[in-house]
Amino acid sequence: MPLSSPRGADADELDHADDLDGLIGDLEAASKVPAKRRKTSIKSTVEKTTSWLYDRGALPDELTRLVDLLTVRNHLDQASLAAIVRNLYPSARISDEVVLRFVGALGHGQLKPSLPLQSLFLRWLVMVYHMLQNPTILSQAYGVLFNLLDTAAIRLALSRQTGADPNLTGLLRVFKNYYPEIIVGDITKGRAASFKHPDPQWRARLDEIQQQRSERDDDRGTRNGFAVNHALGRQLKGTKAVVPAVHTLHAQESSVTLEEIDNAEAFVKNLEKIELPNQLVAVLADPLLQKFLLLRPDAEGSSRISNWVMACLDDVASGDADSGLLMDMLDVVHDYAMATKTLPPLLLTFFAQFLQVWDGSDMRATVLETLSFAPLMEFKELSNITGPLESAVLDNTATSQVSLLGFYTLLLRRWTITIDTAQDLESLPVAAVPDMIGHVNNLALTLTQTSPTVATYLHILDFYEAAAALYSKQRLLQHINVTIPPPLLVYLLYFSPSLAVVSRLCGILAAYKRSWEAVMSEAVPRALTRRERDQINLFNGFLMDLCNCLWRDRAFSTTDLNAQGCRIPQPIQAALESYIRAADGTLSLRTAFGLSHSPVLCLQSISHVRELEDGEADVIRTRHAGPVTQASLEQLANNEGLRLSWQEYRSGVLGYLESKGFAGISELMYNTMKVLMKTRR
Structure with a gap:
């Protein structure tokens, strides 16, 4: 139904309320009249109502009126009532009154809704749990809900007699993850799927409605960044919506919940009093919870987050969930890494398992960018991640090799920031840096063979510029050994047809030369290692060769100290000299590469x-x-x-x-x- 005039968000909501208000009024009137006595069919009214609900959702007052229609016996047919429940999308937080009306409508009785309708009520409560204004209301109604359970469903005490019941096993796994002190024996070893959302498509549509309302709310006031992201469930799409929003249940009187924080001053003032929320995995997507756990790390909380993440992996590995769940989880982890600039151990554990089932191509850029936030660690430890990563990514194409090189470039830059800002370098595994550069040397050489293009050469230079930037810091040179590019790589890049490549290469070598000079002077109080002494000879070799080419008009000379003639064998030099003389008698090989x-x-x-x-x-x-x-x-x-x-x-x-x-x-x-x-x- 079109809007009457484009009067902005407020006018839009007024039009919506007026239209839906009239439809609900028609339904209320029809519910009091038996179908045979109605002058017109109610079918079109129900269709318009469900259409409005699907498009915009119900505001709190509208929701309350619709719940009254659904929970009290009336003359509306079951198909119409069921259609309304299936399209009952709330556009705002759900009040305790609505929840209690649905709970009160459950059970046997002449005035109770039909059992199929009650089943839809329960399903609806599960799907909107994240939107309850007061989630504790269901805990308070637990006694009522428990007494409504059929006795055959109460199996915790009779678990050993019921056999390998998948639903029971899944429930017990939840208890085991969140309350490991409860002894459940071997019961949880059976095959069981984790509890899944009843209707992901319904939830996705709800998220869209919530997002639309959130955008309208954001237009009226900008968030200050120090408040719980209540719109989280609305912002996450698809399976990612399984990441819950922040909710704190059973808070103490002396404590403060994150939901109460609405500015930076309140956050700092109450930092030590804040109660951990129940679903800590919300840290993957909620900025305020991320700040809180960074300032107040919690070992038990990390374990709970890890259990949740690993459960997703287990579901995919066992076939209980498709790979789309992993891709959605990857998006969430990527957003977390980008926001916090960290990748904690529990998420590295996630990737260790993820890489075993990943095909190496889906969302490759996201995987590599996320892993580039891996903390500085021993290279052997890093290889436990990069080994499977390389096996998954490399597919005998230059594109996959360039992607991997880009990952190492990002990782080296982030490690440089970590090392440069550290107070105590002695405690950091800085030896991993030269080890990684040495590892990438081989990758770079391989790329010059598989893809000898200017674009590839520029990607290679990105990495060595990052290395040169690290070695330019004298404080870091005291603890990190210098590792140079392979001489063969230097010569291949120097004879590139691109001036940009040649210029950047020379700039990198100049930076390396300054680093060597610093290491060999009193500016860096340490002795050269044996490996560094060997590298200096190689480095001086290709410095001399490039100067002979550029400045001295003595290309490929081997008579100077350290000169290697660009490692061009003498027979090939002779053949090249003959070719040049035949083409231009005034030109010689010695001067052919000068300015x-x-x-x-x-x-x-x-x-x-x-x-x-x-x-x-x-x-x-x-x-x-x-x-x-x-x-x-x-x-x-x-x-x-x-x-x-x-x-x-x-x-x-x-x-x-x-x-x-x-x-x-x-x-x-x-x-x-x-x-x-x-x-x-």
Whole structure:
């Protein structure tokens, strides 16, 4: 039914109330008249009522009137009453009065609703439990409910005589999880599904109605972040709705419940008095409870959360629930990790089991991002998680390898934050950092073979930039050994066709060089390990090779100290030299990768010269044809062209690259070449 005018949220609710109010009034009038005496059929009124309930839900007053219709014997037919119950979506908290009316309608009696209708009442109470204004009302009515149970259903005392009853076993497991001190023997070993929601689709629709109302409420006032998320059940979709909202039952008079907190001042003032809520697993989605458990950790509470999470895994593993439950649980765990920036041990245990049943592709990005919050731990311990993770993710494609590399990059960044902010580094397992970098070295080398693309190279550089950032902190260098990239990886990246890749690589190597210098100086009071000494020789080797290529016009030379000729075998160098000479007699292999001739630098180099020439266009009469050499600059000056020394030209190219955002090459040269160090000083 269309709204009369777009007057905002308040007008929307008034229209809704007026329409549904009239329909309920028609139903109330019809309930007092036998069907045969009615002038019109009530069928269309019931259909409109259920349609309105499905679309918007019932406000508290409307709900009360509908419950009166349902619980008191009248002349409405059973099909109509059942349809109303099935569409009885509350749009706000449910009062004690509504609950007690339903409870009071249960049982045998001439004036009681029919038994099928009573069954729907019980089902409805189960599905809306999270919305009760006062959940303790059901506890207070427990005696009434218990006395209504059929004696055949009271089996706790007769459990051994009843055999392996799945429902009973499931109930006893609940007792065992929440009250482990109660001895239940071997009864809980039988096969039994956990208690499931009676109608997930109904709950999903209820969540949507609640979300719509919550959005209208949020428009009228912004939450301050220090209040229980009462809209939790409405915000979670699908199976995720099994995560309960915060409720505290049986609170002491001297204690305070989280539900009473509505601002930061009240939270801080009552921190030590706050009573733990009954369903601690709500911490996975409720920000206030997350803050509370971070400030007041509780071992028993962690155990209860772990039991709940592991029960979900057990259900999927046993076939009692489908994999969709795990995916929904994963979403909740991911949101928790993103909100708290932590992944506590109980959730690592969840992932240890989860990875055994995960297919490696569903929600892969969510899995990897969540696991990147894993705390700093010994690498062997980390391998208990990353081993199964790699087995699940890697599927012989470069995409899966890049995804895994991205995970390690995120993990290394988060570990760096953990280490950098720690007060006592001695107590942290910081040796895991070089071990992990060494592990990723192999992954990065593999990627250069399976996917030798610029995009892949940039992902690899992301990881080593994170490593270089960690090693740039002298305080951390006192406790963490330096681990360099493999030389072969450095050469493969350097000969990439991308200037961005070459520049970033050089910037990373410059940062590593500063780290080595710090470790070898008095700034870092520790001795080099034997492994680090071996790495220094390798590092100096590819530093020398890159300088020979870029600055000295001596590419692939092996005559200098530490030079490795980029690990190009001599026969291959000879073949390359012959090829270049045949293509261009003025070019040699030694100069082919310098600033002027390198495939990734030649355009930038000549562009620098063109800018200088444009600045002196009124003075010069000859322009350089390019590429620039020391001899060509002398000839250019003699032909009334630009007067520029070879040293000025090369320094100018470095500055030009910096101005264009490619500072890495300049950074490496000024940190490595002695002549440039003096110039910059």
